[in-house]
Amino acid sequence: MTTLQRKDVNPIAHLTPEDIEAIGRELDAIRDEFIAKRGEKDATYIRNMIKVQRRLEVGSRAVLLFSLFPPAWIIGTLGLSISKILENMEIGHNILHGQYDFMRDPKIHSTTWEWDSASPAEQWKHSHNELHHKYTNVIGRDNDLGYGIMRVDEQQKWVPAHLGQPLYNFINAIFFEYGIAAYDLELGRNLKTKKRRSNPAFRAALRQVGRKIRKQAAKDYLVHPLLSVPVGLAFGNPLGAFLGTLSANAVASVVRNLWSHSVIMCGHFPKGVETFERTSITGETRGEWYLRQMLGSANISGSKLMHIMTGNLSHQIEHHLFPDLPASRYAEIAPRVRELFEKYDLNYVSGPLVVQVASAWSKVFRLALPNRKPANDIDHSIPPRPAPAETVAA
Amino acid sequence: MPVTQTLRNGAWRVVELLTTPVVPADYLDVIAPLRNPDVLRARIEAVRPETAKSVTLELRPGRNWQPHQPGQYVRLGVDVDGVRLWRAYSVSSAAGRPGGTFTVTVNAVADGVVSSYLLNHARRGMILTLDLPTGDFVLPARRPGKALFVTAGSGITPVMGMLRTAAHELPDAVVVHSARTEEDVVFGSELRDLHRQGKIRLIERHTGADGRLKPADLSELVPDLFERETWACGPGEMLDALTEHWADAGAEDRLHVERFRPTVLVAGDGGTVAFERSGISTEAPAGVTVLDAGEAAGQLMPSGCRMGICFKCVLPMREGIVRDVRDGSVTTVTELDEPVLIQTCISAAAGPCRLDA
Numbered sequence: 001m002t003t004l005q006r007k008d009v010n011p012i013a014h015l016t017p018e019d020i021e022a023i024g025r026e027l028d029a030i031r032d033e034f035i036a037k038r039g040e041k042d043a044t045y046i047r048n049m050i051k052v053q054r055r056l057e058v059g060s061r062a063v064l065l066f067s068l069f070p071p072a073w074i075i076g077t078l079g080l081s082i083s084k085i086l087e088n089m090e091i092g093h094n095i096l097h098g099q100y101d102f103m104r105d106p107k108i109h110s111t112t113w114e115w116d117s118a119s120p121a122e123q124w125k126h127s128h129n130e131l132h133h134k135y136t137n138v139i140g141r142d143n144d145l146g147y148g149i150m151r152v153d154e155q156q157k158w159v160p161a162h163l164g165q166p167l168y169n170f171i172n173a174i175f176f177e178y179g180i181a182a183y184d185l186e187l188g189r190n191l192k193t194k195k196r197r198s199n200p201a202f203r204a205a206l207r208q209v210g211r212k213i214r215k216q217a218a219k220d221y222l223v224h225p226l227l228s229v230p231v232g233l234a235f236g237n238p239l240g241a242f243l244g245t246l247s248a249n250a251v252a253s254v255v256r257n258l259w260s261h262s263v264i265m266c267g268h269f270p271k272g273v274e275t276f277e278r279t280s281i282t283g284e285t286r287g288e289w290y291l292r293q294m295l296g297s298a299n300i301s302g303s304k305l306m307h308i309m310t311g312n313l314s315h316q317i318e319h320h321l322f323p324d325l326p327a328s329r330y331a332e333i334a335p336r337v338r339e340l341f342e343k344y345d346l347n348y349v350s351g352p353l354v355v356q357v358a359s360a361w362s363k364v365f366r367l368a369l370p371n372r373k374p375a376n377d378i379d380h381s382i383p384p385r386p387a388p389a390e391t392v393a394a
Numbered sequence: 395m396p397v398t399q400t401l402r403n404g405a406w407r408v409v410e411l412l413t414t415p416v417v418p419a420d421y422l423d424v425i426a427p428l429r430n431p432d433v434l435r436a437r438i439e440a441v442r443p444e445t446a447k448s449v450t451l452e453l454r455p456g457r458n459w460q461p462h463q464p465g466q467y468v469r470l471g472v473d474v475d476g477v478r479l480w481r482a483y484s485v486s487s488a489a490g491r492p493g494g495t496f497t498v499t500v501n502a503v504a505d506g507v508v509s510s511y512l513l514n515h516a517r518r519g520m521i522l523t524l525d526l527p528t529g530d531f532v533l534p535a536r537r538p539g540k541a542l543f544v545t546a547g548s549g550i551t552p553v554m555g556m557l558r559t560a561a562h563e564l565p566d567a568v569v570v571h572s573a574r575t576e577e578d579v580v581f582g583s584e585l586r587d588l589h590r591q592g593k594i595r596l597i598e599r600h601t602g603a604d605g606r607l608k609p610a611d612l613s614e615l616v617p618d619l620f621e622r623e624t625w626a627c628g629p630g631e632m633l634d635a636l637t638e639h640w641a642d643a644g645a646e647d648r649l650h651v652e653r654f655r656p657t658v659l660v661a662g663d664g665g666t667v668a669f670e671r672s673g674i675s676t677e678a679p680a681g682v683t684v685l686d687a688g689e690a691a692g693q694l695m696p697s698g699c700r701m702g703i704c705f706k707c708v709l710p711m712r713e714g715i716v717r718d719v720r721d722g723s724v725t726t727v728t729e730l731d732e733p734v735l736i737q738t739c740i741s742a743a744a745g746p747c748r749l750d751a
């Protein structure tokens with residue numbers, strides 16, 4: 001973990017390689033224990049969550065038929081926002097991680113689930129489950145880190161374009177689902193050269209996203225608004241009804257985007273979270289992989305409701321250690337993980353949402369400017385990668 | 395009517411847009427799980443104990459159900475501790491019941507995960523997943539003049555379905571049934587009633603006291619047995635013995651058997667992994683993942699992280715048994731299950747495996 005070694009204070013200087021493997025074994029033991037516990041309780045939990053979300057969504061959309069009237073607009077928008085958040089975070093994200101594949105229910109399975117997001121589940125699974133979770137916080141490998149548009153570590157080279165990063169980050173937060181779709185497509189990289197632009201795999205993926213966005217937009221900004229028109233006609237204001245529902249849907253989507261962006265930013269950005277150099281992960285052992293997850297993630301503390309609304313990503317550390325365990329178990333697992341951090345004298349980064357969001361944002365601002373001290377020598381080049389394969393599954 | 399057809403399709407597409415990215419039926423599932431046109435389900439309407447170790451479930455099937463023929467079986471998907479497991483059960487009710495319900499009778503077998511779960515946990519209102527009735531262990535439309543049924547234990551279940559439907563259409567029916575004791579006879583009183591009413595001739599054998607029934611004994615009990623169209627259902631050894639007996643007499647076309655394969659898979663170390671579509675098959679030793687074994691054998695395998703977190707390497711296993719190399723947990727898929735998607739990068743064969751790839 002060379003990056004850490006070049007830091008002024010190396011957070012793992014006190015660990016021997018044996019310690020690191022011992023941590024790996026202890027974490028495996030925790031995993032085994034919870035794999036054995038997995039069962040009916042988890043199946044019931046996710047089924048109920050889906051039920052609650054669908055009822056909330058249908059209810060809110062029904063209220064929004066009357067979006068012409070401000071109280072209905074407010075209640076409907078609020079309900080729809082919550083429903084969209086639940087759908088993305090506690091349901092979609094977790095099912096797409098394969099957390100509920102063990103149930104053998106083809107309806108609730110990582111291979112069949114599709115979520116309410118601009119990014120098609122299949123593409124997201126590749127960039128998130130495979131790239132982000134395997135290469136967590138490895139600069140140049142893990143696109144979640146700054147989404148390829150921001151400077152996230154003192155040791156990355158500063159260029160004047162970084163001055164704009166608070167603005168990019170804010171815009172990204174508002175249009176987060178589209179940002180994710182763009183970065184699943186590796187849009188920046190793939191639009192660069194003509195050859196990449198015309199790669200059939202990239203074009204197929206682009207069409208897939210286009211189809212998804214068209215359907216999503218038609219639902220929220222055309223069909224549902226049109227459904228409120230008859231109510232509008234009855235009260236002599238069809239346009240108001242149409243626009244009321246349209247704006248409610250847009251607001252709910254933005255609320256969901258801002259919320260998930262904040263939660264996700266809290267996962268790997270706040271103070272105390274480490275980033276890693278590309279070369280530091282060659283030949284990584286299981287113990288070292290676990291350690292990188294421990295040092296590269298941060299939690300959000302709060303109430304049970306808070307955990308549910310973040311899809312339990314408030315337990316980001318536990319999620320990164322055990323991404324395929326049902327998320328509703330992370331709260332039970334957390335004390336055990338925390339004990340392990342204490343035992344090996346590691347920094348368990350956790351704090352209330354506001355503090356973590358502020359910390360992440362201050363980092364965004366701080367790194368928009370050049371460092372006061374010169375950076376240590378770090379390899380922050382983007383590694384060359386083979387062109388994407390010619391075929392892509394439909 | 396192409397115009398109305400087009401209109402209807404168009405309208406349906408709008409409805410689908412309303413619910414995208416899921417389908418309208420997914421919302422309906424929340425209130426009416428039986429109405430889903432894509433997933434066949436059944437609701438348990440009543441639970442009736444038969445003997446100490448067997449229970450009859452009355453099931454109301456959902457949309458797109460097709461009525462059974464007496465003697466056929468259905469596969470039921472039961473969520474046991476959160477995991478959906480499939481088992482086959484004979485339909486024990488008469489065909490064409492008013493109200494559209496049907497019954498299956500479940501016998502708890504030793505180590506039977508699903509049967510003991512249903513015996514202890516089946517409740518009115520519970521939803522099960524269901525498959526259409528299948529099997530050719532049925533009575534012909536032209537009922538035979540002389541019929542014989544040889545059953546043992548829970549083998550009486552499909553035959554009960556036949557008798558309940560058609561006993562009055564069978565002029566001469568003999569039922570030879572073995573069970574351990576008198577109390578263990580499933581549908582005992584109903585069978586005895588049929589006997590008393592002269593609809594069947596029932597020969598009961600209690601193996602606890604009289605020992606197992608041998609084919610030779612049968613010839614004594616039913617002297618004209620080879621003249622009879624015969625249906626047999628019970629344990630494998632009994633069916634093997636009967637098949638041999640009938641073949642020896644040159645009467646094999648008259649014997650119809652129904653086997654319920656034992657579905658016990660025992661985890662061992664390593665096994666043959668067969669990729670059915672490509673025809674590649676390879677010996678995978680213990681500890682070697684299916685992904686590595688397949689690649690070494692020249693099978694084109696999907697993969698991603700190769701450490702169990704991305705789920706890009708999953709392939710459907712039709713039948714077999716694998717062990718998770720990280721935690722040692724075992725996944726079994728029997729012939730009756732729906733294929734199970736396994737993560738090939740962390741699964742090692744623990745017995746023979748058949749993959750759909």
Ligand code: FES
Pocket residue numbers: 697698699700701702703704705706707708737738739740
């Ligand atoms: S390759 Fe990623 S889970 Fe198997």
